[in-house]
Amino acid sequence: MHSVVDPLLVVILLLNFFLLGTTRLRAAIAGSAAQGVILGLLAALVHVSVGPRPLLIAAGAAFIKGLVIPVLLIRAMRDAGIRREIDPLVGFIPSLLLGAIALAVSLIFAQTLPVVPSQAGSLLLPASFATVLTGFIVLTTRRKAITQVVGYLTLENGIFIMGLSILEAMPFLVEIGVLLDLFVGIFVMGIIINHINREFSSLDTSRLSALKE
Amino acid sequence: MTVRLLLVAILLTGISGIPGLFFPRKSPLGERVSAVLLGTGCLLGLFSAFACLLPNAAASLEAVWPVPGGAFAIRVDALSTVFLAPIFLLSLLGSIYGLEYWSHADHPRSGPSLRLFWGGLTAALALVVTAQNTLLFLAAWEVTALCNFLALTVEHRHDAEARRAGLIYIIATHAATLALFGMFGVLHAATGGFSWTPLADSAAKNGSTTALFLLAVLGFGTKAGIMPLHVWLPPAHANAPSHVSALMSGVVIKMGIYGLLRVTSLVAHPPIWWGGVVLGLGILSGILGVALALGQHDLKRLLAYHSVENIGIICMGLGLALLGRAEERPELVALGLAGSLFHVWNHGVFKSLLFLGAGAVIQRVGTREMDRLGGLARKMPYTALLFFVGAAAICGLPPLNGFASEFLVYIGLFRAAVEKSGRLWLAGGLGAPALALVGALAVACFAKAYGVVFLGLERTAAPSRAREAGPMMLAPMIVLAGLCFALGGAPAVVAPLLDAAVHEYGGGAPSLLKMAPLNFLSVTALFLLVVVLVLGLYLYLRTRRALPGSIGTWDCGYAAGAARIQYTASSFADSLVRLFAWVLRPLVREPKLTGPFPKPSKFHSETPDVVLDLALVPAIDTTGRAFSWLRWIQLGSIHAYLLYILLTLLVLMLWK
Amino acid sequence: MLQTLIQVALLLALPPLLRGIINKTKAAFAGRVGPPLLQPYYDLIKLVRKDSVFSDITTWVFRAGPVVAAATPLVAGTLIPFGSAAPLISFSGDLVLFAYLFALSRFFTVLAALDTGSPFEGMGAAREATFSCLAEPALFLGLLALVRASGSLSLATMLGAGLGATWTTSGASLLMVIVSLFIVVLAECSRIPVDDPATHLELTMIHEVMVLDHSGPALGLIEYGAAAKLFVLGALVTRIAVPYEGANVWVNWGLLLVGIGALAVVIGVVESVMARLRLLQVPSLLVAANLLSGFGIVLLAR
């Protein structure tokens, strides 16, 4: 099974770096959409033996993450008339370096945790952690609200990868709930981004600092 | 039965202010109703407090109080009675005084609230000294603090000083209460219960008793106003309505003493250093309290610092009792404790008298600044006479009551001084001269206070328009002045109660009268009185026919500005304050005089509180600045906020 | 009974004589004849026969001052033993009362001075109050040393026969105490080098300026009280210095009288050979008195 899963995970990791390195918002959104689709694929592959239910979730995830949310975000982007993430708090090259460090940390951290034999040597856990950390890096270093949403999405993607290992613990209902929450969350964020754009004529969240001590 | 009577008393006083809230604003009926309720309650309370000590009296009561660890358990023992008596007496007298001093006609807005808080304060105080359950104690303690705060800031709208005093008070008292929470926590951990349970000797080994004692000193010491924890006391006493000041000084601060007594009574063999600490703090409070008082220009602030001084004397007695217990000298326990408790009464009596007198002056003249007063003895002769009695009593002058209790402490200290044990005689050897110094300074201070306020010429126009205080204000003062004479002239009457209290505290000494010949004080008082009367009569008869006509004081040929060139409060105390300048750090702004005809300029001197103004406020300011600097944490950037989360996560992951 | 009567009589009659002795000594030092030995008595009689003037500003306190000032030393005098007579009143702890009686007198005299509203008297009052704050602990320290030495809290026993034994064991301490108490006497009784009883100039205004406004019998009471104070405190010091108590009561009385007389001479000598200290240095002198007694106690504690 590793033979199929691991390459896909490698793609996800590469997409992480892509997210860290790209300046174009559309590309970033597309990257996260691609991640979403691959995640759906992964879910289907990992649990292909369990039955139709996981497949449904996989499809749902791919649909929401790969299509609905990107569309939402792109619309928001278009409304705001922004295309690029210019002048991030941490430059693109350093971001990539941070991403590399995050990957290394993830690999080490995954080593310290005992896993079931079937997953021994799998990239599942490291990829999950690395994606979460990548999400964090994007969240903390990018100025545009939309990019931050992408970061949040990436973070969620990482957690989703983690969830692949324990599907039986997450029944259908809960899984749907999680996805629904994610969707609503992004939706609400989209609305707020819209308001921010109208109120401040900008999506630069580092300008949102009127509230401080 | 008797204790139920006390409960009724507590209830009556507690609700006494409530009806007043519902009377129309113009009707003075409310204040009368609440005075009657409070008066009834106080008289009942006084009666039951003593009745509980009779043999066969039911002195304790326990009811369910459904709070974890809580029980409505109250008990009246001799210690409680010693404190209950001044609570009810001073509350009663203060409320009568308040009928005129804070009359409904003058204070239609704040009057009802003040009477509400007054009643609540009285009830809570009574509960504090009878509560057996520690949670009940704490609850009553907090109500006391709150009512006191509200009574103190009742004129908050117009009086910024009172607001500041209230702030300092509430912070200090709250900090003290937190220390008490800690203390009761320790007590709970050591005894497993929520009552005043004696500690086992084993508790001393794991440091429980040490923690208990230190927290008690911190918590109760703050309430009592022991140096250097007294910071709240001067502003609060100075700015409260005067009868509230009287009650605060007379009983509220004594709650700290009560607490210290209760807590130390729980430990069978207190370490010797406890006594040393309490005695040392007592000496410190006594000397610095009176020294600071000397530097004050504000009459009520001066009285407030004398509360610190007298708490110091009380603590010296208490410290001596603790030393006696540590060294197993029952006679020292008895003398120290009896002196301490007797002084609690006496201070309550004469300090209330003084505050009420000061209140009369403030009401009639409108200022507390001593340097604006003067000559009031001719305008308000009765107030002046009564204040004089209080002043003589607080200086510990025979034959008044202050002397009687200080006498007990002195005997105790002298007895300690003849002991073989080096620590004991060191205590006596330091304590007795220190007490003498305190006494001498007090004489100087009250000579200044009485002299500047009541004697000489009016320094400004305000005092010359003053009228004598009314009967409602004079009557309570007359009672208190009478008590000064009675307790000082016949101190032996309180000996049985003090004996019982000492017994309750764990002393097994022979009766007080055997060790301290209080009866002889009565004899000498009488003797002194006779001699004074004889000489006085002689002088009276001889000078009855003084030269007629209007004669001023001989001015040594310099007749200009007689009123203005009098000695003022500041100049009178100047040389003494200078002697203590190394610790008091008085602030003096004097003009530089140049040339033969210097221009008019101003001289200003004040003695700030060493702890509050010179240490605590700067410390708080510095901390505040440091805190302001720390505020960059909340810098408004969401990126930083998210980073905090990540960092916390990483730190916690790496920690374990 | 006889002894007691003698004691009372001496206490009432002798005080002014001490002043006479002091003045005579000073005159002798100055090479003058000086006033008669009994001049203080003449002065008193003169004052008593005069009329009084009271300022309008004053209140009852002004009149109470002289009364209390005269009464307190007399009451204090009944607490200490003279000669071989036991004190009239004696009880455990009477030393506290003894000391506080002087405080009482001070309280009244200071207030009486402030009552006049005169800046001069105010100045005197302030100084009196200041210096006595330092003298009082010294007095207590001295008494404490005696308490420590005798193990008793009553003046009768402290100054009783046992004192002789203490001289043999810890004479140094007692000597220090005597010197210390002597300074206290000088301060309390307003003598040189603390105060100058002869003048009331600004530089020296302490006691004399406080009584500036008193006249006639009132002033007489004050003068008499001051003399009685000197007599009582002097008796105390003498008793410590000469604790001898023999079988013959008359010898004891004689010894006491000679002792007090000698003390008066010493005071006279001191006043003749010393200048008054600057006011700012007076506290140092009194602190020295405190330290002396303190050392005395430390020596006793060994």
Next chain:
Amino acid sequence: MLFALVLIPLAFAGVAFAVPSQRWRPWLLPLGGGAHLGLYLAALRQSNLSALDGWLVLDPLGRLVLGLISVLFLLSSLYAPAWLALRPGRSNRVFCANLLIILSMITLITVAHHLGLMWVAIEATTLAMAPLIYFNRSGRSLEATWKYLLIGSVGIALSLMGSFFLAYSAVGSRLESSLLFEDLIRDAPQLSRPWLHAAFVLLLVGYGTKMGLAPMHTWKPDAYGEAPGLIGTLLAGGLTSGAFLAILRFFQICSAAGEAAFARPMMVALGLISMAVAGVFMARQRDFKRLLAYSSVEHMGILVVGVGIGGTAIFGALLHLLNNGLTKGALFLSAANIHRAYGSKLAAEVTGALQKVPISAALFLTAFFISEFTIVRAAIFNGQYAVAGLFLLMLVVVFVGMGATVLPLVQGEATPSRPDALLTRETFFNVAPPLAFMSLVLLLGLYIPPFVSSLLKDAVATIELR
């Protein structure tokens, strides 16, 4: 029954969406709240309520928190109609519906015994709250909402990951992985330790963000400062309690696994840091609504310290949970009255509130005082003197800072109101709810009704599994 508890508020929310009348819609809130409280009281009478194969269980801890939430909601909903009437120009459709959704979701938090489901409910409350914080439609409230939403979402995402870790800890030990609470408690001793530890850290940080523990509290002052007071009540009394309940659930698992010693120091540390941070920011705080937020941070710290210390302190912490929730009700609502009476929430522009809005001002002052006083119960320690000492020290620092801010606000001569002040005088509906909160707090301080005390005792018994 449990379904009803969750669904009836949802139904009311649906109705609220449908009702066209601006004027009558707000009255659905007290109706829904009343119905909820009624159902809750009925549920109290039955023991062992459970539904959906043990996914929904009303256990003692849940009962306790649910009771608090129900009372809190009802009383604050009574405040809502009069308050919304002051702003007739603004649609209250979303406001009312979302409040009811939040009630439903918090209920779900308290009864969910599937930790995934619980997560879903918590996330749902977070999302439903966002529009309410933005109710004032100002730039500042928008900023607050954005921060609240993003930080909250990230925090909650972390707790989802923590839940996964927890599930994985069973996989690692070759057990059937499950997020059912009962299963986890049962299997706790066999759970894989490294996973369990990591899971607890993630959950503590994640739900700690939601609860507002420092240093994850950063959204709190912004959100509390800009949201209407009514919302503040629910945030500070309701949502935080829900998050605390979640942390308690995981702590229960930890202690069932015998790993309480791992969890405790972390909780104590975070709690003390929270108290310290609150102290720093409360001193000289210029904005009294932000002051309330930091006070909330402080009290969350107290709760966590209480549980971290364990023993009798847990009882104290749970009692403090009730007290804090109710006190926050009194505080936020009275603060809202003061805010609207002056048109400002800056301490410099608001003094002498006792003169202008006497009841609210008195409540505000008393509630602040009481909120510190109710810590009595939490302050009785099990001999951990260092922690106790720090705890008491922090309380002193907090009190100094707070007192210096609050007293001038309430006392003194009143400053004139700004022209945009909405409230001219106190009415029954804007004073009665905070008064009711205050009375409840006082009642709990002086007298704990037997059923409350048995609720507390049962809840305590479930937390410390030995």
